[in-house]
Amino acid sequence: MRVGVLALQGDFLEHAEILRELGVEAVYVKKPGDLAGIDALIIPGGESTTIGNLISARNLGEPIAELARSGVPIMGTCAGAILLARKIVDRVVGETKQYRLGLMDIGVVRNAFGRQRNSFTARISLEGVGEVSAAFIRAPAIVEAWGGARILGYIDHPVAGRVGVAAQQGSMLALSFHPEIAGDRRIYSYFLDLARR
Amino acid sequence: MVDAYIFLERLRDLLYSLLEQRDRARESGLEVIPLREAVPLVKYGFISMFKGGVIMDVTSDKQAEIAEDAGAVGVMVLDKLPYDVRMAGGVARTADLRVIESVMNTITIPVSAKCRIGHSEEARLLEEIGVDLIDESEVLTPVDEKAHIDKWAFKTPFVNGARNLPEALRRIYEGASMIRTKGEPGTGNVAEAVKHMKLVNRDIAMLRGHYLRGDYEAIWVYSKENSVPYELTLLTARLGRLPVVNFAAGGIATPADAALMMWLGADGVFVGSGIFKSSDPEARARAIVLATSFYDDPEAVVEAQKMVSEKQAMMGIDIRSLKPEQLMQVRGV
Numbered sequence: 001m002r003v004g005v006l007a008l009q010g011d012f013l014e015h016a017e018i019l020r021e022l023g024v025e026a027v028y029v030k031k032p033g034d035l036a037g038i039d040a041l042i043i044p045g046g047e048s049t050t051i052g053n054l055i056s057a058r059n060l061g062e063p064i065a066e067l068a069r070s071g072v073p074i075m076g077t078c079a080g081a082i083l084l085a086r087k088i089v090d091r092v093v094g095e096t097k098q099y100r101l102g103l104m105d106i107g108v109v110r111n112a113f114g115r116q117r118n119s120f121t122a123r124i125s126l127e128g129v130g131e132v133s134a135a136f137i138r139a140p141a142i143v144e145a146w147g148g149a150r151i152l153g154y155i156d157h158p159v160a161g162r163v164g165v166a167a168q169q170g171s172m173l174a175l176s177f178h179p180e181i182a183g184d185r186r187i188y189s190y191f192l193d194l195a196r197r
Numbered sequence: 198m199v200d201a202y203i204f205l206e207r208l209r210d211l212l213y214s215l216l217e218q219r220d221r222a223r224e225s226g227l228e229v230i231p232l233r234e235a236v237p238l239v240k241y242g243f244i245s246m247f248k249g250g251v252i253m254d255v256t257s258d259k260q261a262e263i264a265e266d267a268g269a270v271g272v273m274v275l276d277k278l279p280y281d282v283r284m285a286g287g288v289a290r291t292a293d294l295r296v297i298e299s300v301m302n303t304i305t306i307p308v309s310a311k312c313r314i315g316h317s318e319e320a321r322l323l324e325e326i327g328v329d330l331i332d333e334s335e336v337l338t339p340v341d342e343k344a345h346i347d348k349w350a351f352k353t354p355f356v357n358g359a360r361n362l363p364e365a366l367r368r369i370y371e372g373a374s375m376i377r378t379k380g381e382p383g384t385g386n387v388a389e390a391v392k393h394m395k396l397v398n399r400d401i402a403m404l405r406g407h408y409l410r411g412d413y414e415a416i417w418v419y420s421k422e423n424s425v426p427y428e429l430t431l432l433t434a435r436l437g438r439l440p441v442v443n444f445a446a447g448g449i450a451t452p453a454d455a456a457l458m459m460w461l462g463a464d465g466v467f468v469g470s471g472i473f474k475s476s477d478p479e480a481r482a483r484a485i486v487l488a489t490s491f492y493d494d495p496e497a498v499v500e501a502q503k504m505v506s507e508k509q510a511m512m513g514i515d516i517r518s519l520k521p522e523q524l525m526q527v528r529g530v
Contacts, residue, residue: 007249008249008490009248009249009250009270009490010246010248010249010250011242011245011246011248012248012249013245013248014245030490030491030494031494045246046246046247046248046249046250046270047246047247047250047268047269047270047271047306047307049265049268049305049306050250050268050269050270050306050486053267053268053486054268054486054487054490057487058491058497078246079246090305092301092302092305093302093303093304093305096305098305110305111305114327115301115327115328115329116243116307116329116330116353116354117234117235117324117327117329117352117353118234118235119234119235119239119240119242119243120232120233120234120235120236120239121232121233121236121238121239122231122232122233135238135239135242136239137239137242137243137246138243138246138307138329157232158232178242181238181239181242181245182238
């Protein structure tokens with residue numbers, strides 16, 4: 001199995017390291033041609049505005065959307081989840097005009113738990129996956145899901161309240177946290193199972 | 198001595214029984230693990246999100262918006278750009294807190310700010326208003342000639358400058374979550390940045406060689422001679438790279454400069470005066486972002502370099518024309 005990791009900016013290295021540990025071939029995706037022959041795609045954490053700008057500048061948006069339409073599983077972590085969302089709001093500045101792939105019927109709030117000093121780790125429980133350790137870093141919250149999307153897990157946060165942290169739509173996954181930083185393999189197994197189906 | 202051995206053995210037994218109890222509690226679902234804020238994992242994790250990106254120096258909301266629109270992964274708010282610090286002289290201090298707050302309320306990408314070397318109170322103020330990253334920077338006037346800030350005491354991650362590997366490891370030992378090779382800021386001349394990156398690379402390659410040969414004594418001698426902890430030196434030798442994210446800084450002014458630093462092993466770049474002391478800041482910011490991400494794709498770097506004109510680049514300063522007391526890189530070693 002070959003899994004592509006979008007390597008424009010962010011922590012693509014960490015995702016690739018975990019994939020390789022799990023015995024899966026990881027390939028970096030930087031241009032449309034790199035998408036050929038992959039069985040799944042991961043959009044990593046990083047800055048969603050930066051990654052979005054580069055996706056748009058290098059014409060990667062349509063090929064990725066085409067991949068999604070053909071049923072190839074896509075997982076977005078943190079910034080990746082923001083890029084997958086149809087609706088994006090920032091906790092401080094409100095509606096953002098930033099570039100998005102908009103492939104999932106979810107709405108996210110950027111920086112929902114506060115600034116960097118409020119970043120945290122926690123254990124959370126996800127439907128179909130179980131309990132996983134998660135690192136929330138300037139993380140978004142998934143506040144709504146409609147159409148084909150469904151929220152898989154929640155966190156009870158002292159400030160943000162009860163908000164969604166993972167959502168699934170068909171074979172697409174959006175996670176507001178970083179399994180690649182907390183080193184949790186279970187979420188990868190779940191994702192790779194979608195690709196094996 | 199035997200008493201001590203028996204004591205240590207009991208201590209070990211106690212530790213293991215505690216671990217067993219914790220595991221039992223976890224399995225039975227009794228254990229409640231609260232959110233753990235600002236632990237080292239999220240400090241280092243936050244910085245790893247910067248990789249392959251550009252952090253841009255800004256002095257106003259307007260410049261911060263240009264940086265965000267161009268695809269910067271973060272901004273660094275200063276009172277004056279390094280070039281202007283040089284021209285103005287006097288004591289350079291942390292930026293106006295109201296300006297920093299205003300930038301935080303204007304853009305959505307992480308906001309960093311600089312404090313003076315050793316000035317833990319300036320750092321505390323920056324943490325209190327909520328900046329995402331603190332740069333203990335030689336661009337400002339140092340207040341402590343002997344010691345840097347104890348960065349472990351902060352929830353906010355720190356980035357520190359270094360000219361070589363021992364400086365970098367000393368800063369990491371003090372709690373820095375990120376390193377930036379210093380270069381000579383405000384000059385528009387990337388020569389010193391290249392020199393510092395190569396010095397770091399040279400020592401890492403040497404340590405890696407010792408490690409692969411199993412020559413731990415040589416690693417120990419290196420750490421002793423350079424006043425750095427052995428464990429950290431050994432970790433670096435094992436990894437074959439700096440244990441934290443390292444951005445290049447000091448004099449980067451063109452897309453090609455940024456790509457060069459990436460080739461030399463930087464995880465990303467800081468651009469200071471290079472963007473807003475040029476006469477084409479919007480295009481230049483966008484071009485440097487593209488060249489940093491696609492440094493290994495010559496076609497994209499050519500495209501980036503064509504987005505800017507050398508006629509509009511900042512006027513550079515030859516380092517050899519600076520007097521020794523004008524050098525910023527020698528501050529805080």
